[in-house]
Amino acid sequence: MRPKDAVITEIVSETPSVRTLRFDITFDAVPGQYLMVWVRGVDEIPMSISYSNGITVQKVGEATGAIFDLKVGDSLGVRGPLGNGFALLGERILLVGGGVGAAPLALLGEEAAEKGIEVTTILGIRGCDDLIFRERFEGAGDLVITTDDGSMGICGRASAGLSCLDLEDYDQIYLCGPEPMMADLIGRCGGMEAKIQASIDRYFKCGLGICGSCSIDPEGIRPCVEGPVIRGDRLLGTEFGRYKRGPSGRKR
Ligand SMILES: Cc1cc2nc3c(=O)[nH]c(=O)nc-3n(C[C@H](O)[C@H](O)[C@H](O)COP(=O)(O)OP(=O)(O)OC[C@H]3O[C@@H](n4cnc5c(N)ncnc54)[C@H](O)[C@@H]3O)c2cc1C
Structure with missing residues (x-):
């Protein structure tokens, strides 16, 4: 699967070290599925889907640090949704x-x-x-x-x-x-x-x-x-x- 280009449309600061990025793409995802997020020139890292069109990133190292340098209008490569996700069972x-x-x-x-x-x-x-x-x-x-x-x-x-x-x-x-x-x-x-x-x-x-x-x-x-x-x-x-x-x- 080749990465798709996801353009950042909104960045929300959740805490000093956590940000949500919204994209111009909506993912048809089961909660718990993830994206492989390609931070160009740095790394490709897994991120859970936190909104139908977004991810929520904690800055811990090189790739997540580079994501924190991005602005609205910049883009990331994304592969996914990947994996199984949670099975919603019971009452x-x-x-x-x-x-x-x-x-x-x-x-x-x-x-x-x-x-x-x-x-x-x-x-x-x-x-x-x-x-x-x-x-x-x-x-x-x-x-x-x-x-x-x-x-x-x-x-x-x-x-x-x-x-x-x-x-x-x-x-x-x-x-x-x-x-x-x-x-x-x-x-x-x-x-x-x-x-x-x-x-x-x-x-x-x-x-x-x-x-x-x-x-x-x-x-x-x-x-x-x-x-x-x-x-x-x-x-x-x-x-x-x-x-x-x-x-x-x-x-x-
Ligand atoms: C399925 C899945 C979903 C994920 N979803 C999210 C998410 O929604 N939001 C989010 O912020 N993070 C999520 N992560 C964790 C995220 O992928 C890592 O924090 C990220 O890869 C770190 O990359 P880095 O280059 O910034 O850090 P690095 O420079 O690689 O590492 C910096 C520090 O973080 C530690 N680290 C690296 N990878 C992980 C990891 N997977 N778990 C814990 N510590 C790690 C390293 O040991 C090191 O101490 C998810 C991981 C998986 C496997």
């Missing part, structure tokens, strides 16, 4: 997002609410300045916020938000965030792993299932093509949450 669902992992979950929550599904969201962030899409989640249902520094909501990690909920009440649990957070949550949902859908955040190099950089031992699950959404029970007994591979293929 009552729980979304748990960590940091910018809120991006695909906001789209999922909106689609679920439109279909009459009851939505509860836990958003785990470092501090109140990192909160994104509050209105979108509150518009979809109930929102529980946890902060590492206690500046908003419940003080603690995202898992602290589980203390006020009964997981048995939910038909599906959707996770998106840093791998240690998701591994911790899956560990706390003993016996319910089959109703967890986790969006895997690994180093995606090709997005085609060829290079193996995102693969999960021992089965060799390739999240770029078999995911990025993988069911929790499939992650049990794997390397998930223990190590992953960097750009060179080395474990880290």
Whole structure:
């Protein structure tokens, strides 16, 4: 698939380190699907679709830094939508997002609410300045916020938000965030792993299932093509949450 040229029509600053870019292209996407975003002359990186015509980017390194230098009217190359996306199942669902992992979950929550599904969201962030899409989640249902520094909501990690909920009440649990957070949550949902859908955040190099950089031992699950959404029970007994591979293929 050759990249399409996506012209930036709007840039919204969500926090000092997170921006949403809207494009002149609308993607026919399932929430949870992603784009391989080609930042010309720099790199091609995976980004979840956060709006039907947009992505939400946290500045962490070279490619995301270069995206922050772009202006309205500039363009990026995009391949996608790629991957499977979340399967919307049941009548009552729980979304748990960590940091910018809120991006695909906001789209999922909106689609679920439109279909009459009851939505509860836990958003785990470092501090109140990192909160994104509050209105979108509150518009979809109930929102529980946890902060590492206690500046908003419940003080603690995202898992602290589980203390006020009964997981048995939910038909599906959707996770998106840093791998240690998701591994911790899956560990706390003993016996319910089959109703967890986790969006895997690994180093995606090709997005085609060829290079193996995102693969999960021992089965060799390739999240770029078999995911990025993988069911929790499939992650049990794997390397998930223990190590992953960097750009060179080395474990880290
Ligand atoms: C399916 C999928 C969807 C994603 N969706 C989003 C999204 O919606 N918004 C968003 O901001 N980011 C998202 N990411 C993460 C994003 O792809 C990385 O942050 C990006 O590739 C970093 O590129 P860089 O060149 O700026 O950073 P680099 O210069 O490559 O790295 C800078 C630092 O970030 C770390 N890093 C690099 N890649 C990742 C990664 N995948 N996860 C965590 N840390 C990483 C490196 O270890 C390093 O410390 C997604 C990742 C995947 C796999």
